[in-house]
Amino acid sequence: MSDLISAILDVDAVSLDIQAKKKPEIIRELVNVLGKTGTVTDVDRVASEVIAREELATTGIGNGIAIPHCLSDSVTGTALAFGRKVPGAKFDAVDKQPVQLFFLMVGLPGTHNEHLRLLSKLSRYLYDPDTKAGLLAARTPQEVVDIFSGREGV
Numbered sequence: 001m002s003d004l005i006s007a008i009l010d011v012d013a014v015s016l017d018i019q020a021k022k023k024p025e026i027i028r029e030l031v032n033v034l035g036k037t038g039t040v041t042d043v044d045r046v047a048s049e050v051i052a053r054e055e056l057a058t059t060g061i062g063n064g065i066a067i068p069h070c071l072s073d074s075v076t077g078t079a080l081a082f083g084r085k086v087p088g089a090k091f092d093a094v095d096k097q098p099v100q101l102f103f104l105m106v107g108l109p110g111t112h113n114e115h116l117r118l119l120s121k122l123s124r125y126l127y128d129p130d131t132k133a134g135l136l137a138a139r140t141p142q143e144v145v146d147i148f149s150g151r152e153g154v
Contacts, residue, residue, distance in 0.1 A: 003114070005122060006148040008080045012037045014141035018085040018102065024051050026089060027068055030081045030104040039079035039106075046074045046106055060093030065126050067119060069105040071112065078107045078118065082144055084135065101126065101135055125151055 002008055015033045020026040028047045035043040053059075053070040060066040081104040088098025103122055107115040125131050125148070134147045 002078075003117060003121070004148075004152050004154060005080065005118070005125070006145055006152050006154050008078055008118070009082060009145050009148060010037045010039075010080075011141040011145055013039075013079070013081040014144045015081070015083045016138065016141065016144075018083040018089075020085075021089055023054065023089075023091050026083070026085070026091070026102060027051055027054065027104065030068070030083050030102060033083065034079050034081040034104060034106070037079070039076050040074060041076065042074035046070070046072050049074070050104065050106070058092040058094065060091040060099050061123060061126075062093055062095035062097065063127065063132070064088060064093075064097060064100040065103075065132070066091045066093065066099045066101070067103045067105060067122060067126075069107075069115070069119060071107050071109045071115060073109055075106045075108060078105070078111065078114070080105050080118075082135075084138075086136070101132065 031047040083102040088100040091099040
């Protein structure tokens with residue numbers, strides 16, 4: 001598994017205008033976006049697994065950001081989708097604020113340590129004001145991937 005977000009995030013897994021308004025529907029929409037890349041073998045199962053994980057503890061980490069995630073054998077490898085919803089949606093974030101930036105991450109069982117490392121790296125990047133501003137302003141999916149390429153020196 002690559003530890004580069006820019007290598008994992010496919011431009012086809014970027015949605016700059018999430019339509020859903022509630023947490024389960026937002027998760028399903030992101031899983032469907034990911035499903036179009038071919039990395040998800042069972043969209044309904046992955047959506048259910050992410051929603052079940054979300055019921056344990058919110059992945060709305062605050063500052064307008066959520067990183068719903070899980071491990072599943074219904075993916076071909078680590079998969080990452082990005083979705084943006086402006087002005088935001090309720091997502092049970094820890095700071096009670098609407099969430100605008102969503103990153104859905106699904107890894108294979110047995111990759112727990114790699115999964116946590118990638119979540120940590122993604123969180124660090126997203127707390128950077130310039131990165132967050134760039135993601136909010138991005139006009140194309142390629143611009144979103146390029147933001148991470150720049151951060152990672154790729």
